[in-house]
Amino acid sequence: MNYHPTDFAAPTGTLSDFDFLHGDWTVTNRRLKQRFAQSEDWDEFEADFHCEPRLDGGANIDQMDAPTRGFSGMTLRLFDRASRRWAIYWVSSQQGTLFPPVQGGFIGDHGVFVGRDTDNGVPVNVQFFWTRLDPDAARWSQAFSRDGIVWETNWVMNFRRR
Template sequence: MNDVRDQASAVHDFDFFHGDWDVAHRRRTDFLDPDSDWEEFPAVTHCRPLFGGAANIDEIDVPSRGWTGLTLRLFDVETGLWSLNWSSSRTGRLFPPVFGGFAPDGRGVFHGDDTHEGKEVRVRFVWSGISGTTARWEQAFSRDGENTWLTNWTMDFTRREAG
């Protein structure tokens, strides 16, 4: 874990995300086509801690699209890495996880393997722009062994006002 934070602080890497957020989605209409159009839609998410911060779960509600999703994040004390596990009401299945962590600069990078429309893809999630009131997540796919990446989904989070 040379470029990833020490385990004592890494176990709390996602503490910033606890609470309620408004979400602005921007997603390609075809995840594998760099020339495809982008669609935008709003959502709301709530994240709560588990295991004293070493895990959390968030549920995202996307009423304009008619689905909800959830992410379960787990910190593996043996490897010092996080696994991010996604599911959605559209499929009812758990997608393969991505694994990684946060660098000292606060940027989180996570990788995994999956398929999209029957094609094998390498998946990358990046967390950045993290503050007390904002965060950004992006997803990219590679089909050429991580030589090139196509960003196909971003979410910009703004903390909801209490009240």
């Protein structure tokens, strides 16, 4: 299920799309050590994760702490009631600046969010995928493309509720 950010074919959503994520989780991360290098060398690490709703469900905020990797990250998700799309903003303690948002929503248990960013100064298309597996498990992944055709998944997070 690859969406092309230039087409903005990402689905719309509802206020309840991220209700499943509220609470405390243990996250197993797999992150490519080097992107766009045809590498299969992954960095694997655990992290603690907490998410809670804000603004009567129109927003939520989370924090992920990965002490073994020396960083924390925070996500702000905002629901645009007019477009019915979520905008997802990420900030890491390593950079301290907001990354450009991805936007989209869910179809059933699958969420697709698309946007643009840069990777080492090179423009990339970005896709986030969310999958609600069951009440106590979820998966998130991120893929980048330089041309909008060939995509590389570079980060996968498996969530287990605590």
